[in-house]
Amino acid sequence: MVIVPILLLLLLPFVGAQWLVCGDSGNYTSNSTYQANLMLLSSTLPNKAVSNTSVFATATVGHAPDIIYALTLCHGDITDASDCESCVAAAFKDAQLSCPYNKEVSTYYDYFMLRFSNHNFLLANSTEDQMKWINLRNTLNFTTGGDSITHLLFMLLNSTAQAAANSSRRFTTSRLGVNIVPTVYCFMQCTPDLTPHDCAACLQVVLKHTLKFLDGAQGGRILGTRCSMRYELYHFYEGVPMLAIPVVNGTTPAPTPATRHNSRKRVLWIIAGVAPLLSILLCVICSVVWTRRRRQGKVNLNDQAATNRPEENELVWRLEEKSSEFTLFDFSEILHATHNFSKENLLGQGGFGPVYKGQLPDGMQIAVKRLASHSGQGFTEFKNEVELIAKLQHNNLVKLLGCCIQGEEKLLVYEYLPNKSLDFFIFERNRTAFIDWNKRRVIIEGIAQGLLYLHKHSWLRIIHRDLKASNILLDQDMNPKISDFGLAKIFSSNDTQGSTKRVVGTYGYMSPEYASEGIYSIKSDVFSFGVLLLEILSGKRNSGFYQYGDFLNLLGYSWQLWEGGTWIELLDASIAKEICTSDARRYINIALMCVQESADDRPTMSDVVAMLNSESGILPEPNHPGYFNLRVSKTHEFFVPCSNNDVTITEEPHGR
Template sequence: MIVILLLTLGFTPIAAEPWQICGDAAMNYTTNSTYHGNLELLSTKLTHNATTSPYHYATASAGAAPDTVYGLALCRGDVNATACGACVATASLGAQQLCPYRADATVFYPTCRLRFSGKNFLHPDDYSQIVDGVVNTMNTTDTTNTAPALPDWDSGNAESVAGITEIVRELLQETARQAAYSSGARMFATGRMDVGGGFPTLYSMAQCVPALTHRDCSSCLQVISFMATDNFAGRRGGRLLALWCNLRYDTDHFYDGDPTVTVVSPVKEVVPPAVLAVTRRKHKRGMIKVVLPLLASIIGLIISFIFIKRRRIKGNGSQDKHTKMNVKEDEAIVWGLEGRSSEFMIYDFPQVLEATANFSAENKLGQGGFGPVYKGRFPDGLEIAVKRLASHSGQGFTQFKNEVQLIAKLQHTNLVRLLGCCSQEEEKILIYEYLPNKSLDLFIFDETRRPLLYWNRRLAIIEGIAQGLLYLHKHSRLRVIHRDLKASNILLDHEMNPKISDFGLAKIYSTNDTEVNTERIVGTYGYMAPEYASEGLFSIKSDVFSFGVLTLEIVSGKRSSSLHRCGDFINLLGHAWQLWKDERWLQIVDVSLDIECHTLEIMRCINAALLCVQENAADRPTMSDVVAMLRSEGMTLTEPKHPAYFHIRVTEEEDISIVTEPSSVNDMTMSALRGR
């Protein structure tokens, strides 16, 4: 699968369109060969099919194995059939000229894109294939000139840079959402944003290949939208081209017709402060005259709303098992009705069904040991993640109650936010905020997406996780031990900020407790502290151990279970420690990272991680210590001793979530294993 990503700046282009990527030179064909003949036949098919298809999209193949040629063509959503046919015909010829005798070629023209290959790339099995092989190039005549090029731009004003970046991000992401979910099978959207404050109007476009599911289209656009705001900060235009999806924005109205979405500028800072001050003084009196007559009415509505809502909550809290809450009276407190956040809601099951399209397969985000997770959208546009607990999962009402009680009372930027819950008969459902980049493991353990996590972003993720754990251990009103911290339980928002999730196995502990003993062992081997796995002793140092393992994974890009034999050691912890002892620690760092400018930061993270995975819990730092280690460049870190498990193999088959507990008729517990 060859996918190209080309970044072109609207103000300094040096290469004329089209853009091309040529496949492996070892896979060539010869003039007048069978493959060449099939390629000519394919070009005719693609041109005809793209011209006549409803969305000007075509796939085709020509010839028999081993000389079969597969092809894909897609025209921009705003061009007519005639222009589309002409562009595809030109692209077919252009691909052969730009990549002479290559059996695999991809070309991008202003209004169409085309690929042919001797390999069948037309049905990617999963999302990773959609973004496989990304190439990132930037065209500029002056590689040292990164100054913004928007009119009236103050290149020394950092706040303006941040403001315009936020504007571009909002425009691209909303255009991407429209293309993925609001344009049907067309999967094409255009946008416009009137920035104001002397800045020009911005125009945008997003498109996916119609063969993608809505979810894969959204994911593909999300990845390149994220890259756009990293690469185009302060520039008046840019485009990101990939075979399966693409984005563009510019100050020129570069597409035909009216925009399908108009986005309101989200950042006030782009308005010059002097202009904003004059505007405020000018309209202050008028605003008072308008607001005061409305204020009394608004307050009245709010009071009425609160009164009605409290009555509803009180009724829900007092209903018995025959009500829609369907819980026992002595378990009504489970929903935290007295102490919950005002944003926490109790949803009816029909609301959840509607939001998830009856839990459709297309909306499924993943499958965990306790049940599947679905993406949903409420009628007001709010996107949600719906965790539907399986009746056979072993997470009965007790664990459901545990997660609701915990998360509804925990508020931190590095913890996933629980919006509400639903319970009806056997259905137990948790409603979370939707985080578009899903989980950390999908990035750090994926060859294609791992390079998207450059060092500064990885460090921010490590520090964010540390801050989240510090809040749980010390600063929240409930002292919480997570007990299942791992890469798949770290979710990433649209800016790649980490959020700790999945509190179904978490425990509240007393500030006087140093260790708690339990017969119920929960968590994931490979991340589990040795005293907990062997003796059932857990404490805040159990989470510290898991954090250390996770940090080593983030730095190395390898799973803790992926190294079966490295010298005398057979897992990541032992391997990292040996390299540290031999002063060869750079060998554990992910090869995709540019470490020259960040050597000391990376070394500090590895040192801190090795201290976190010490065999003796007393030798491990607290999360307060860890945060200080990561932040204080002048702080001297102690030398780590050998870590736990350094001589033990942890295979992927053993790297599983497990719950073990003596069986009980009255308290169902999980007995199944959950693979990663």
């Protein structure tokens, strides 16, 4: 299979429509064996190419260490093969003049290319870089049409790529005319020795680079050793297009006698052009329908995610997200940054997969979440998280730098926060000294502000659904940042709650109505915040099967102390002497108001922020919390709410 290119060279054209890449694999000397082999190659390869009906040839000359591998390919639309022969011969001379004594040179012209090297780049299964890319774009951009032009251009390119991969000579010319832009002409070609599958894979990479580097351009090319692409607003190739997508002008003139005799031929061209277009339009329609149904909660996300091919997902996503503020990283870049996901770079294990520390070439440190294939977070959840975070801007939300998709690999790239997550400090006795009451107060208020932004001040109302200590990351100044939006839900400003049959979340943080009935709302996040607040105050976990007093969870224990007037005993010993009694009572009161069993009784995050910032005033007495009746019995039996929903529960790890 053709290896995905890892090197992209952005070069300006030389005089005479020629582009050269002088390699870095060493030099040869004058009158050396390597030079003699190169001279022999230059005299035999051009003739070998024109002897092939595909006007293509590869060759190997000499023996190590002076062996040379070469490849040349002329465009499939040329009409005189002898022109190709003379051009390739001249290209050898140009290469030696422009890159004197270089052992490796790649050179590209309008109608052919040549590459030679002392490394074997001809092997399809070689781990060596298979393609040297040159990106050349028209300096003018489309000024009208916007996304419509982008989608139409993508349809043309995708149709041309499919046709080229399935043709016997692995090349196709095409044309698309629509009423909103001038006619677009396109050319794509692979080396004929590639299989249809490998040619398609190579051209998929071409399309990816086209969307990234030629976005909005009126013309351009991506030139590679194994495949290439060019599109322009003028007819730059020889002959009529092999794939003609009809012009759409709104009206169709009646046929005249002079054109009627060509009707059959025209029908064949139209069928050849329309078939791929209809296929793509069908995919687009299905995608739109799926998106609308997903937003209405009528489609199983896991089933839908399984229907998408990863490479198609990435290409469509690049189209949709070209104006977003995040970056789609190359997989090779992430591998290098994380030392191939080494154990030394492992930061921890999240709900959907491990998180690694990395460093980009410019020195920036990053955190990479590598989603496990069995994690339950498919393409839908992945895209959901990226699109959400990319649009969220708040000091108490983690900053997304970008993401990466390759095959089954799905990676999220965040800013690196050196102080890990909140649970690293509050649940470990030997670390609680690093997080005094002053720091905890700042963390509590920061989390509250972040949730308030999600619920009220962001572009849409967002419910996190997985707020917990391990999803609160801390920066170098111990400021909190809410992370992990894989389970988040978007509401319109008029919606107040939703429901699902697929209950997902973390044991101990889910509200009773969500765990038992699948009903979620902003009050679900308020419940999770209340649990988290009790954990920060006490230094104890709510999740897991611990015995606190007469209860099997922190909520019941907190309620018992509150009812008995001994709530001061709830405080973590490391902060008990730092916090004044009135503040302690106020914070515990707010926490118990947030975890009340009835969602209607719980405050909003606006109310919570106001109560946290107000040191005066009498707070309402809370009602009993959810799950408060998980009481220890002689037989150690306990009540757990049951549900007919499909429940996915994550238990928090009890140590790191």
